[in-house]
Amino acid sequence: MSVEFQDERCARADSTTTVIDPHRWPGVASVPRRWAQGVRSKAARSLFTRAVSRLPLRVEFPDGRIAGQGSGTDSLPRMIIHDADALFARLGSGGLIGFGESYMAGEWDASDLERVLEVFAASVADLVPKSLQSLRAVTVRRQPRRERNTAQNTRSNISRHYDLSNAFFRLFLDETMTYSAGLFTDPETASWEELADAQHRKIDRLLDQAGVGEGTRVLEIGTGWGELAIRAAQRGARVRSVTLSVAQKELADERIKALGLNDRIQVQILDYRSVEGEFDAILSVEMIEAVGYQYWPTYFRKIDELLAPGGTAAIQAITMPHNRMLATRNTYTWIHKYIFPGGLIPSIEAIRHTTERETNLRIRDQFSMGPHYARTLRLWEERFSARFDEARALGFDEVFRRMWKFYLCYSEAGFASGYLGVEQLVFSRPDGPGGPTAPAPAKEH
Template sequence: MSTTVTRSRANVDPQIWPGIAYVPSGPRTRIAAALAEKIFTAAVNRLPLRVVYDDGTVLGGARRRTLEDNTPEMRIHRQGDFFARLGDNGLIGLGESFMAQDWTASDLTSVMEVFAAQAAHLVPVPLQKLRGLYLPKPPRKERNSTANTRSNISRHYDLSNELFALFLDNTMSYSSALFDASGPRLLDVRWQDFAEAQQRKIDRLLDQASVGAGTRVLEIGTGWGELAIRAARRGAHVVSVTLSSEQKQLAEERIAEAGFSGQVRVELKDYRAVEGEYDAIVSVEMIEAVGHEYWGVYFQTIDRLLAPGGRVAIQAITMPHERMMATRRSYTWIHKYIFPGGFIPSVRAIEDITDRSTSLRVRERLSMGDHYAQTLRLWEERFLANSPEVEDLGFDEVFQRMWLFYLCYSRAGFQAGYLDVQQLIFDRRPS
């Protein structure tokens, strides 16, 4: 009953995409697929979502389409394969079946937003308690120990600088922008607004960390160098650490081109190995790559390196604490295909860890999840517009569907409120 037999899917390279080229099968899979179909059908029938099978069957809370109907629609083309993947691997199977084109959607983000808004209720509570018995667990080789972290980071950030340049703005910022808009006005932000919004995000972090002439700055997570450049432009001296050799190379080129090689040093180094004393420590969307087992070490390292009177500015993707606790030992599609070893914290977890393990305290925070949704929208539009160039770089159709799913999956989380992004400012508690 436990043996899984697989069969090939045509037009997908099984050496590159084994999880897509082969569909789970066998007695165990048939049982799991039948259960997955029952759970999926029950969930869809109470959601504002229409599911259409190629045989004409329609499921969902809004089955009839009218001209004014904006109900998101999911089309399932290979029903058996879809439920085999879903039953075998849960939400990993949902993403893999999209990559395999077992299902499609004209508005992928809207479909995923429906699922994200009901994430805690899609599976019956009794079965949620059993998830650890049948869903895959995070591989030990992906834990963010000092031995593994370089490999985890490389799998994402060393894909290709040219790939990232095809959908990022000219600041090469790979994190949420901060637009000069709020509420419904955010829906109207355009590509022309993007670079300025990324610089606004960076400048706010530098302002809150009191970065100015002569400030000794540590940046944990270099990206492609924009924050280091803007800090140096203020007269600061910057040490920036990264584990991506591709990012280091391009960041150093951009820093040199801006004329700040004498003020900025980029090191290929784990944050835990940093030494020295810094007046300001800044880290943009790097804590998500730390892994929950190492959050204490991360903040203790920052505490050790921060000079008396110094300040810390961190931008972090966050999720509700209850969902964080429920999923902290899960292995997800994002882990398998996008960010191995990563995990998103809650604000409460950050506050608890810093209060318990460090002398740091959160002095101020800004929530900007709606801004991330629009950041991801602009990335998605740019990525799709540059699809021929992505293919020319050697990234096949499966990769492109994977990357689209990642962008839309993430955007849906922010639009549904399942995810948020925060700028958190720390200083030291009075002794």
């Protein structure tokens, strides 16, 4: 299939051929049999055309037909469809999973993929008519039980993403190897050169809020590549950090050893549910999204159990609106299938309800920083696209490039549209020092 990449911001500007390995990408290589999906394909075409007619998009079909509110202008983001039959067959069969797989297969492109996806994200609750939304429970796929984050499954779920290759993640992460939202002085204008400082600013704020200093006993749930543990140890804390990623532990240990902090940091391959001990501060950055909603009570009960009297817990969490979380919590999505199996993004209401029902923890401080994640993701995507030839040398193919680009732009669109947020949440017990029962007002930065 010949595909013209027309993304003005970061995609390739030449024509190429998408060669799809059916063994590696079975869901992408095989278009649903169109004769069997005829009714669903026609319904998908009708719903799609009806939806985009209300959106600020210019949708270009292979036969020259134009749809969307941008049908008479080139100023709006363009979605360029190369194979409409395949796109609608996938939409009819797999919904939004099919939409992402169609992009991976090169059946459609965009003038600016993030802007196109942002338009869809801003209207996600209204894309399907309300009269049909009641059918969601019987028409969408549910998350497979084999991907639930039980103690048996979680390690393989984590490995599918974080053990891809340390060399791969080094291609687009900054020198701190931090894979979460940075905190910029100005997220509208921040450049790549500011990203490392933004990551330190984010980490330092969490450490400050948790009171981490000389002699503090710190537990980190989710090591990443070690930057938070390193920053805490450099303050004089003693850190125990747990992860299920073998690759991340390997690089984290290397970085810790190079800085001479082995005596202050212990990194373990260990499920958070198996941690024992007592800690003055517990920190966890963008790990709750991988827990799975069935295990949120377990996660917070464990934090409450391990937190010393007067201690503080601080987490950074991606969040979504509560009504959308309830509507989609059992849905099997493109992100589950290709990026993060087994997880769910929580809402602030769900976190508050879970902690108040299951634990003695209460939210003491809430700090919102969604625009900062949109900028972080843009910087990652630009660097990823600029350096993907190096990823090819590591064994990553063209379908992977399109998958990862879709993931990064899809995520950026979620934060840019306001559909997703990211919060730093600080917890303490009401009877502890500085532990009010009512949360402080959220700040937006």
